Amino acid sequence: MFGEHRYSVRATWTGDRGTGTSGYRDYDRAVTIEIDGKPDLLASSDKPFRGDPARWNPEDLLLAALSECHLLSYLHVCVGVGVVVTGYADEASGTMLEDGKGGGAFTEVVLRPRVTVADASMVDAATTAHAKAHELCFIANSVNFPVRHEPVIVVD
Template identity: 75%
Template sequence: MLGEHTYALRATWTGDRGGGTTGYRDYDRSVSLEIEGKPPVLGSADVPFRGDAERWNPEDMLLAALAQCHLLSYLHACVGAGVVVTGYHDDAIGTMTLDGRGGGAFREVVLRPVVTVAHASMVAAAEAAHRQANEWCFIANSVNFPVRHEATVQVAD
């Protein structure tokens, strides 16, 4: 499946308190992210940057995109390898370093998927499928920091 795919999104700042951006503390960091045909995602800045803890921030969404992309790529790799996955969860963690000049960057993301497979004979192939998933993941291939995997494979009861 070759070709180019285009994605469209509207990001709308909804945090004007009536005075616009007259000062750093004078506006909310509230954002609505909308894609046609999908429910909106309510976003904000991270709490240390005067954001709303109840809304998704860009750092959350980057981590979520990496974890979900790996999960979906992994399931596809498992089908091709004859591995029957019956459960999957990932407690992913990302580390961002601030540069002291108002910017910063992610240093790394560690995905920690715990995968349950149907039979013990599938464990080795299930472990190998993580390498294939990492090669296929569009998001991991688009970032400039390492995305590591500390995977656990277990067998269903």
């Protein structure tokens, strides 16, 4: 599986209200994100940036990508160390700061996975597995801000 992997996506702006971008308030931030063979994802900018709060925004998608990548990396690590995971739910949050010039950046993301394991003897290894999962997560390795973990491990 070692090697280069390529990904592609189509993002189509669907927010022309008839006058294009003639003014900042004259267009909708609606976007349709498409990948062949997958359901379309309806997106927008975040509400503070004149977006539709009912649609996914780039900040949501980044946070979701980090959470899911850690989850999948974690499950992989657990198999290798003999931890049987029977449940996993994450309550992730992120902080983004605007720079006052129209831009900004995330300053950190905190993942709060609640992991259920099959046996009490697995709790220590399940806790330790988060560090290895973080090392393996492609998305966490691609961002320039800290991604912290505050796991809770419970026994089934």
